[in-house]
Amino acid sequence: METANPEKKHLSATQISMFLRCPRQFYYRYIEGKKRPPTGAMMQSKVWHKTVEQNYRQKTTSEKDLPLNDMREFFAEEYDQTLKTEEIAFESNEDPGELKDEGVAITTAHHALIAPKVRPLLVEEKFVISLGDDFPYDLVGVWDLVDKDGVIADNKAYGKTPNQADVDKDIQLSIYSLGYRVSQGRIEKGLRLDAVIKNLRPKPVQIFTTRTNENGRFILDLIEHVAKAMQSGIFYPNPNGWHCSPARCGYWSQCMGKGKAT
Numbered sequence: 496m497e498t499a500n501p502e503k504k505h506l507s508a509t510q511i512s513m514f515l516r517c518p519r520q521f522y523y524r525y526i527e528g529k530k531r532p533p534t535g536a537m538m539q540s541k542v543w544h545k546t547v548e549q550n551y552r553q554k555t556t557s558e559k560d561l562p563l564n565d566m567r568e569f570f571a572e573e574y575d576q577t578l579k580t581e582e583i584a585f586e587s588n589e590d591p592g593e594l595k596d597e598g599v600a601i602t603t604a605h606h607a608l609i610a611p612k613v614r615p616l617l618v619e620e621k622f623v624i625s626l627g628d629d630f631p632y633d634l635v636g637v638w639d640l641v642d643k644d645g646v647i648a649d650n651k652a653y654g655k656t657p658n659q660a661d662v663d664k665d666i667q668l669s670i671y672s673l674g675y676r677v678s679q680g681r682i683e684k685g686l687r688l689d690a691v692i693k694n695l696r697p698k699p700v701q702i703f704t705t706r707t708n709e710n711g712r713f714i715l716d717l718i719e720h721v722a723k724a725m726q727s728g729i730f731y732p733n734p735n736g737w738h739c740s741p742a743r744c745g746y747w748s749q750c751m752g753k754g755k756a757t
């Protein structure tokens with residue numbers, strides 16, 4: 496596969512997943528460029544990612560985790576700062592103070608049981624790969640973490656424990672694997688979700704998975720078909736599913752809710 500071309504548009508796992516969920520939503524976000532403010536949960540996740548990144552970046556050389564109190568303080572300060580400087584679309588059931596406390600608890604759980612096992616090599620590292628001269632997009636992504644043992648890991652906080660079967664076919668992890676093989680010229684040792692489940696007492700879990708060459712061919716085929724569909728200019732709505740509601744879709748008022756009081 497050729498080197499990435501700076502002239503080409505980029506395609507990411509996030510864009511592909513949104514297109515598969517609802518092409519009309521993709522149209523509003525990426526063709527019309529209408530960005531919607533994040534929900535409270537999204538903002539909490541972004542701040543937690545920054546907190547974990549802060550620890551792992553220094554750990555690439557120090558090989559030690561930051562003290563727990565530093566991490567908790569970092570989360571709390573970043574959270575307050577983000578609240579002051581960014582527009583956040585809190586959902587009706589979201590309380591900013593509760594989300595902050597929950598974020599500190601997630602940080603604590605991750606620091607106790609996941610971080611000590613991690614030996615970071617690459618942290619928040621971006622990849623851009625070409626899928627061929629005649630393919631209209633370069634594929635892009637950011638690995639949250641590549642461990643020194645060659646495992647690619649994604650940091651996530653979930654409402655409930657993800658199902659192994661879903662992790663085994665997850666598009667984002669498949670794209671991380673493809674990006675690694677093409678850009679690093681070798682096969683990753685495995686893939687892992689470093690997840691914290693947001694119970695009353697957050698529970699850390701690590702879920703392992705792998706990708707075969709056949710999985711690689713499947714994801715390439717999927718990307719090719721999605722790209723063709725995007726280029727056809729047909730962006731139909733898909734109202735079936737959890738994603739289509741006034742709370743979940745930032746484009747509800749101009750799509751499903753058109754002409755209705757929402």
Ligand code: SF4
Pocket residue numbers: 517519520732733734738739740744745746747750751752
């Ligand atoms: S309101 Fe529903 S159908 Fe319309 S863009 Fe949003 S998710 Fe898609």
